[in-house]
Amino acid sequence: MKFAYYPGCSLETSGKEYDLSTRAVSKHLGIELTEVPDWSCCGATAGHSTSHLLALALPARNLALAEETGLDVTAPCAACYQRLALACHELNQNPQLREKVNEITGRPFHGKSKVISILEVISSVGLEQIRAQVVKPLKGLKIAAYYGCLLVRPRAIQIDDPENPQIIEQIMQAAGADTVDWPHKTECCGASLAVSNEEVAIPMVSRILKAAALSGANCLVCACPLCHFNLDMRQLKVNRLRGTNYQLPVFYFTQLLGVAMGLNPQDLSLHTHFVDTGQVLKLVG
Amino acid sequence: METIRLNESEDRDFIERVSRESGQAVENCYQCGKCTAGCPVAFAYDLMPHQVMRMVQMGLKEEVLRCQSIWLCASCVTCTVRCPRKIDVAMVMDTLRIMARRKGMVPPGRGRNVALFNNNFLGSIQKYGRLFELATMAMFNLKTGQPFREANTGLTMLRRGKLKLSVTKPRGLEEINHIFEKVRQAEKEV
Incomplete structure (x- = not known):
């Protein structure tokens, strides 16, 4: 199993326990995580509280970068997951909006990469498999x-x-x-x-x-x-x-x-x- | 209790604008109060979520845009998933917050620090591409006149490697700055 990995800002600092343990557990379970190259912040609540367009464009840049790896992307942080997944959903629903956002980011996102939470990734290994470890x-x-x-x-x-x-x-x-x-x-x-x-x-x-x-x-x-x-x-x-x-x-x-x-x-x-x-x-x- | 004079403050376009921007059929709200019952921050609100919805329906623009609730909403989205009329109430709250900001309204009461926090947060993203937690917190403390707020927590975190004195900037910092600029431009044109 291979995924693009979006750690998000908190996991580099206040949430470092989550980053370290996610990487260690994934490795042990045979899940290969490739960090999204050059990722930036998803905008979090400050983004969607301020501008709907910004709240789409900030995640969209990361979705495009993830897509370039050819993998689906996983985010451990619940806020990053929600922002990336919601942007992905909305951009897939509305091709016109996607075009507009792609023009803003300068990095086209085609809607090929899916966003999956780390809970789902680990759960998809199978409970029996987890039990065996x-x-x-x-x-x-x-x-x-x-x-x-x-x-x-x-x-x-x-x-x-x-x-x-x-x-x-x-x-x-x-x-x-x-x-x-x-x-x-x-x-x-x-x-x-x-x-x-x-x-x-x-x-x-x-x-x-x-x-x-x-x-x-x-x-x-x-x-x-x-x-x-x-x-x-x-x-x-x-x-x-x-x-x-x-x-x-x-x-x-x-x-x-x-x-x-x-x-x-x-x-x-x-x-x-x-x-x-x-x-x-x-x-x- | 404040008296609201409907004949003086009505703005009939308001519900249409809120509906269009939020993509939500605000007129469908039938005041069951489920949003308010489940709202975890309602205890601190000046207007309850169902009151906000009703006041949008009635066109009470000024009253809604100057309330604290639209700023205190934690975006937990409980109201949205429980609404029997399938209205994304949290999205309506987002839209009202954005409208208030666009009109240059000063967020009242506790809303002030929420807006300050959001601005600081986004300032960090535009400047560094990622959230620089330490600098963002320090700036928030300075701007709110409490320079030593959470100083001990910060020190403990530094010792445990949970705060960094610098931030790893993405190479595409220009791109991020460009995103902010382009969004600003696009919103000006609307």
């Missing part, structure tokens, strides 16, 4: 799988059901973990409101942590660098501001898959989180 089943982990918004909404690009997705649970169960049923798996973490208006985002993060704790989970698993940052870093802040004492490590699904497959912990960057991961990982042994 597990050397250290994730015993003792009770996982609240957190999808957030951008992987499951809107409909045109959803990778799973928008209200009760299961793809993370299936992969984590294949790795030997228990997963909990809980109501907040697709509730918004506040996204960049956490920067611009933290007092609005704190209750949003707090609700998610509370629901995870009440469901009996001992950790959260996510697939988005911004969700990770809000749930991990801001967990300490929620505890300080709201007098709670949550101790819920937040993993990327690729990190735990790597643990289960016996990969080197350094390659999974398990030590760079804000909430300590050591205690919970001791349960796995």
Whole structure:
């Protein structure tokens, strides 16, 4: 299996755990990732909040670059995935618009490359295949799988059901973990409101942590660098501001898959989180 | 509570313009309130999502474009997937935000920092081609008059290699700058 790989800006910095673990797990599973040459930012929420045309043109440049590799493109970051997939969808639906956007980017995108989330890529290896690679089943982990918004909404690009997705649970169960049923798996973490208006985002993060704790989970698993940052870093802040004492490590699904497959912990960057991961990982042994 | 005089503030073209730009049949909204019920940020809004929809229908342009809600919308798209009338409510919110910006309206209250954040973010993309997290955050802190906001977090991240002091610029930086310019031009012509 070969894919063009679009890491996106966060995965070079605040979300580096996701980048490292995605590359390590993919390699182990025989998925060959070729970084999209000379990729640039997808524009994220700032882009589509500012200009519809800009929100198409910024991803379109990357779609064109990915297409030049002759491969379908995968993005681990939920925001990058959504922006690339939505632009791809809209440009394929509307050839006139595509022409206009191609003229703006100066790099023609023909709609040949498809955009696929890394969750779907890894899941397409097959749960049996994943199970066969597990050397250290994730015993003792009770996982609240957190999808957030951008992987499951809107409909045109959803990778799973928008209200009760299961793809993370299936992969984590294949790795030997228990997963909990809980109501907040697709509730918004506040996204960049956490920067611009933290007092609005704190209750949003707090609700998610509370629901995870009440469901009996001992950790959260996510697939988005911004969700990770809000749930991990801001967990300490929620505890300080709201007098709670949550101790819920937040993993990327690729990190735990790597643990289960016996990969080197350094390659999974398990030590760079804000909430300590050591205690919970001791349960796995 | 503010009284809205319909006979004074009505703008009959408004719903058409919002519908055309968003590609959404705003007139189909029948005020069930499902968008508001599911909105995770509604607790901080000044106008609820279903009120925004109704006010667009009524042509209350000024009232809608000067609300904080269109800026606080986190683009989670929950309203859209739950709308029984299949209206992409999140797209309508996007469109209103873009219209308010185009009219040069100063985002009120908490909207101010959202707009500032977005501008800083896009400024970084135009300048570097990718998001330079450290510089973008520092600039946001300076512009909002809180230079040491999250300083400890930043230091911890630097120590753990989760912040970089520089950014890897794409070679095609010219192309990206060109995209911004061309979009600006194209939007001027409309």
